Amino acid sequence: MTDLWSARFASGVQQMRSSAVRDLLKLTEQPDVISFGGGLPAPESFPIEELAAAAELALLENPAAALQYGLTEGYRPLREFLSLRMATLGIRVPVEQVMVTHGSQQGLDIAGRLLIDPGAPVAVEDPSYLGALGAWRSLQPSWVTLRLDRDGLDVDHLEQVLASGLRPRFLYVVSCFQNPTGVTLSPERRVRLLEIAARYGLVILEDDPYGELYFEGSRATPLAALDVQMHGELRHVIYLSTFSKQLAPGLRVGWMAAPPAYIARATILKQGLDLHSNSFAQRVAYLTCRDGLLDRHIPIIREVYRARRDVMLAALATEMPAGVNWTKPAGGMFCWLTLPDGLNATELLKRCLEQKVAFVPGAAFYADGGGEHTARLNFSFSSPDKIRAGVARMGAAFRGA
Amino acid sequence: MTDLWSARFASGVQQMRSSAVRDLLKLTEQPDVISFGGGLPAPESFPIEELAAAAELALLENPAAALQYGLTEGYRPLREFLSLRMATLGIRVPVEQVMVTHGSQQGLDIAGRLLIDPGAPVAVEDPSYLGALGAWRSLQPSWVTLRLDRDGLDVDHLEQVLASGLRPRFLYVVSCFQNPTGVTLSPERRVRLLEIAARYGLVILEDDPYGELYFEGSRATPLAALDVQMHGELRHVIYLSTFSKQLAPGLRVGWMAAPPAYIARATILKQGLDLHSNSFAQRVAYLTCRDGLLDRHIPIIREVYRARRDVMLAALATEMPAGVNWTKPAGGMFCWLTLPDGLNATELLKRCLEQKVAFVPGAAFYADGGGEHTARLNFSFSSPDKIRAGVARMGAAFRGA
Structure with a gap:
């Protein structure tokens, strides 16, 4: 049997790795572990009654259609709703440029399949969402990793790379409350990024699952909206978003807006x-939206997550030993820890698991390696009490290291 | 804009084609067209009340889990159910070897991604399911097309190919009531196919969405069951099936069983x-199954489809001009027409559309071209009256050709 299967797989398959998030999702099933690992929404925030009513209505109104095969583009009334809703953010695209996906993860897979050839350069933030890196790894791109700071992607670094002659197939950006760091691309950099895209013919894959989850100020203007503003149409940006953080991830309903080609x-x-x-x-999502x-x-x-972020930041300030730093995200679901040099987050995770608390070691988010002294903490899933208890356990584990 | 996107796409993307089924699904939206085109189940056969009750129960029992992210392998109780159910067919596999997919179409995509490198040989029936050919085309395999007759795949032809030294990454077979021809692999050929697989180290991708829909005799033994019987474990066969034809396709719940590697x-x-x-x-499907x-x-x-098949075969006998032949499927959803030499099914479809009736020209099901004088007719979707009326319209269009 080893003989039959060992040499059977396609060349890119050897590049695939099981992800840390996946393995940690398994850990969260143990009820005594407090997990800051998975990027899970708060289940208390699911609009259960509204979704149940919509499910009932979908099967009353037109059961034959709700249960039948449908068009690949998605359910037309839902796409019309999304087109109107994106227009309120400045992303003015006709319904023909809106497609429903099986979660925005499928939008990432589609981008890889359409745009990546083996060895082709793909530009990503460093660190970047590991689910995107994982989706693309078997396609064997050549990673172009770009610096990131508290204002998001370092667009000067991007411009240097482009000026040197490198032409990535696309740039992948989580523009708001980035996964994993929680940082948001500043308004000035957004404008500059679109100017750079126009100058160099750059395609931007904008992943925006968290943009609505701001705790302060107002909704950041999506890159896609600036693209439409600059060119009168969506030209450089492929925009991805999802109901996973606004309704519930179990529905697996995401969408994309993109240029016609x-x-x-x-x-x-x-x-x-x-x-x-x-x-x-799709009909359940549409009916609740309608x-x-x-x-x-x-x-x-927003209120639930803001409270949890506040609790986490306060607990970190109390519990973390000197030398540990973290981001103060203005929204989203994640906080990013930087440990003192020489400390290894994967080693720390092992100690933490003994204390029944989990996080994701940051190295998994670096396309080309590095980041062993970083960690991602999710604050949306656990109750405030669990966040306090979990950070206290982490503190104990860290101090013992 | 043309400049930005024209040279942007990955090399395999140029191989992608919009499928005839997809374009015909659009035609079926016109209420006055009788469509034998899409492979749609009869909506009258959807167990609407049971599914509605299951949807309500899923959101009552454990809404937080039903709406949350879940494990990639699928919902464990559903996988346990599938493991037990497959065992009744002789496919004895532990739950760890069962994975839920987003329809069995995703199982086809996964097979392509895991097993196909550009230029690698892939063996398919000629004709074969166009959704599989479409899923794999952008991966740029080299097609090995194998003859098919009323007893299914010509295993002698397969053996000749293997004996000549060609080693396909896998053989794709729709083992029961094949899409598009409606033919079923005979019991003798099934046994021989597994012997050939063992001799040559062949991997078989068995697609079995229609196996339960037999109108005569009994359930054919899946190739996967024969594999388990021969080796004591699933060794050569990747088995795909789906709830699309047993419950409802709109749920997009399919599954696979395969060797651990x-x-x-x-x-x-x-x-x-x-x-x-x-x-x-997944929970809705599980609760109805439980x-x-x-x-x-x-x-x-089975009763609904058997009656519709009988109506279609009788109408074909009455309406088709001399020289047109068709299969007499013992189950499933499709009947396959062979036209006299020189007649082109795509040209005939244009005439038929003027008469407000549609089918799928058979050429789309041939990986390497050919089949211009063939056509696929679906008998599961339309009511008996519509089948009679539609075949009569086809007869009129054919006689005018």
Whole structure:
């Protein structure tokens, strides 16, 4: 049997790795572990009654359609809703440029499949979302890693890279409350990024799952909106977002907006991937949206997450030994720890697991290695009491190191 | 804008084509067209009340889990159910070798991603399911097309190919009521196929969405069951099936069973594709299954489809001009037409569309071209009256050709 399967797999398959998030999701199933590992929304914030009512309605209104095969692009009324809603953010695109995906993770896979050839350069923030890196690794890109600071992607670094002649197939950016660091691209850098894109013919893959989850100020203007503002149409940006953080991730309903040439190919590709996203969940999402739920519900999520962030930041200030630093995210779901040089986060995780608390070692978020002294902490999933207890356990484990 | 996008896409993307089925799904939206095109189940056969009750229960029992992120492998109780159910067919595999997919189409995409390198040979029936060909085309395999007759795949032809030294990465077979031809691999050929697989180290991708939909005799023994019988474990066969034809396709819940080396890589890959299949639909499927619905419901589907097949075969006998031949499928959803030499099915489709009736020209199902004088007709979707009317319209269009 070893003989049959050992030499069987495609060349890129050897590049695949099981992700730390995945293995940690398994740990969260043990009830006595406090996990800051997975990027999970607070289940207390799911609009259960509204979704149950929408599920009932979807099967009452038109059950034959809700349970039948559907169009690859997605359920048209949902796409019309998304087109209108994105327009309120400045992303003015016709419904034909909106496609429903099976979570925004599928939007990442589609981007890789459409744009990456083996060895082709792909520019990513360093660190970047490990689910994107994982989706693309088997396609064997050549990573172009770009510096990141408290104002998000270092656009000067990007410009240096482009000026040197390198032409990445695309730049991947989580523009708001980045996963894993929690930082947000500043307004000035957003404008400069679009100018650079226009100058160098750069395609930007903007991943924006967290943009609505701001705790201070107002909604950042998506890069996609600036692109439309600059060119009168979506030209450089492929925009991804999702209901996973606004309604519930279990529905697996995300979407993309993109230029026509890209959407046309994405639609043909998705047909091969899964024919279409599940009809029933798309209607459940649409019916809750049609009812105006998002504008009532998202402020509630913001309040819950803001409180949890505050508790985590306060607990970190109390519990962390000197030399440990962390970001102060203005929204989203993640906080990013930097340990003193010489401390290894994976070693610390082992100590922490003995204390029944978990996080994600940061190295997994670096495309080309490094980051052994960093860690991602999720603050959206656990209750304030658990956050306090978990950070205290981490502090004890860190001090013992 | 043309400049920005024209040279942007990965090399395999140029191989992608929009499928005839997809374009025809759009036609079926016109209420006055009778479509034998799409491979759609009869919506009258969806167990709407049972699914609605299961949806309600899923959100009552454990809403936080039904709406949250889940494990990539799938919802464990559903996988346990599938493991037990497959065992009744002789496919004895532990739950660890069962993975839930977003429809069995995703199982096809996963197979391509894991097993195909550009230029690698892949063996397919000629004709074969166009959704599989479409899923793999951008991966640029070298097609090895194998003859098919009324007893299914010509295993002598396969053996000649293997004896000549060619080593396909895998053989793709729709083992029961094949899409598009409706033919079923005979019991004798099934045994020989497993012997050939053992002799040559061949991997078989068995796609079995229609196996339960037999109108005569009994359930054919899956190749996966024969593999387990021969080796004491699943060794050569990757088995795909789905609830799309047994419950409803809109849920997008399919599954695979495969050897451990394959399942391990498939799980890592699926994590990058979409993290996991939708939690809510998996629970809805599980709760209806737990309740014993399948064994009560599948016989109803069989009766509905058998009656529609009978109507279609009778109408074809009455309406088709001399020289047109067709298969007499013993189950499934499709009937396959062979036109007299010189007649082109795509040209005939244009005439048929003027008469407001549609089918799929067969050429789309031939990996390497050919089949211009063939056509696929679906008999599961349309009511008996519509089948009679539609075949009569086809007859009129054919006679005018």
